Amino acid sequence: MVAESAVTVEDARIHYREVGDGPPVVLLHGGIIDAAHVSWPPVVERLASDAHVVAPDMLGYGESELVEGSYSIPRHAKVISGFLDQLDLGPVTLVGTSLGGGVAIQLALDRPDLVETLVPIDPFGLGRELPNGLLSYGLARVQVFNKLAIAAFRRSRRFTRASLDGIVYDLDALSESAVDAVYREVQRPTAGAAFRRFREAEVTRDGYRTTFTGRFGDLSVPTRLLHGAHDELFPVAWAERAADRIPDAELQVLDDCGHWAPRERPDVVASHVNDAIGGF
Secondary structure, eight states, X not given: OOXXXXXXXXXXXXXXXXXXXXXXXXXXXOSSSOOHHHHSHHHHHHHTTTSEEEEEOOTTSTTSOOOSSOOOHHHHHHHHHHHHHHHTOOSEEEEEETHHHHHHHHHHHHOGGGEEEEEEESOTTSOXXXXXXXXXXXXXXXXXXXXXXXXXXXXXXXXXXXXXXXXXXXXXXXXXXXXXXXXXXXXXXXXXXXXXHHHHHHEETTEESOOOTTTGGGOOSOEEEEEETTOSSSOHHHXXXXXXXXXXXXEEEETTOOSOHHHHXXXXXXXXXHXXXXXX
């Protein structure tokens, strides 16, 4: 049975879910409208019999507190490292998707003592170029468009579902439970706020502020990159470059998958995470 609790880290209440006994596995969700209970349930179900699975809502997401300050990748990583310290969880198998993947890489660079193995899934931070160039920069600066989109999602589950077509390979194959999870989460009054602050911190005219391209060689933990073959946000070529430059890394490209692997290919994701427990 999944238990829920919270701890205070960096003056913010961080909510988390945990289940199972065994080696610790920590799952970090993505951005936009996400939380631990949005991306991870089908993967948690498949891991709980063999691992102690912990899935926090990152700063400002889900039931975690939205506080003032920067929502940059380094700050998120600092909060998660404090979270792991408080729960005395390290070293862990650290898994992160999208935004959470970038946070996981940052944490592994900053605090390798907390990470036994690293599984970034379609992670942020593998390149600097914005997916839509200056349009992405403009949308990050004029946040009203995101607020209008959130308002539209709240009114229409159908519109919410349609919006997911941009992050999955086959919308018709996406489970209704995944759509329901996003639709419920978008009803939260603070939905979208943490993502808007993330864009303020990380999206610049010259591209993403945080990129690990110059630091791949500094990663000192075994790393398995998972990347959807049809990811339209972060190109597979970025993951191929990272796998070539990280000292102890391999890449698995997931067929029939876009940017949301934990919901599109949960069996495959869980299998790779199980392989990562205790080292590849």
